[in-house]
């Protein structure tokens with residue numbers, strides 16, 4: 499295409515404005531155009547690999563099976579035990595222990611050396627049930643010797659628990675970790691609650707507990 503002249507040709511008719519029109523076109527910038535920028539091939543391959551890996555992961559992951567992690571309870575474990583007609587549902591002493599005591603005395607019942615005394619093989623646990631119940635009802639603070647070691651900590655009171663709950667947790671700690679002592683009944687807890695009504699605040703260590711004994 500021949501380059502259009504900048505000026506109207508000499509002698510051009512007044513209505514022949516083609517030349518000046520071309521000049522205006524040349525003055526303007528070119529219209530912007532969209533250029534084609536394809537994704538780099540390695541990025542496309544990376545995306546494809548990620549997608550394939552994701553599909554494989556979902557397909558290969560077992561679902562609906564018992565969890566290998568967590569506390570491994572299933573829905574069946576969480577359902578309250580079906581109580582026999584008329585009976586009050588059984589209270590799980592071990593579960594109560596896990597919720598109320600294990601933070602200090604540990605699930606192993608071994609306590610934490612120098613801080614929280616052991617319950618496994620502890621003379622206070624397998625000894626007189628009245629003393630044991632009293633510790634739970636009112637708490638304990640001051641020096642106490644457990645399995646030859648002296649502790650001086652603070653054991654909170656659990657008097658707000660129901661008689662049945664205290665009986666269940668004490669029966670549990672008296673029968674696990676090799677402990678072998680008679681179960682504690684809710685009636686014993688009730689009787690001891692009444693007998694120690696005058697006790698305000700925690701017992702002052704082992705000496706105060708010994709005074710309770712037979």
Ligand code: HEC
Nearest residue numbers: 598599602615616620622623638639640649650651652653
């Ligand atoms: C906050 C921590 C803590 C929690 C929770 C706790 N205890 Fe204790 N417990 C102690 C400490 C500390 C002592 C020792 C107190 C002392 O030194 O006078 C103790 C002492 C005892 C004793 C007497 C000593 C022994 O080891 O035989 C018994 C029995 C006992 N606890 C049972 C329980 C039970 C059952 C529960 C749950 C219902 C429980 N404790 C929850 C801290 C705790």
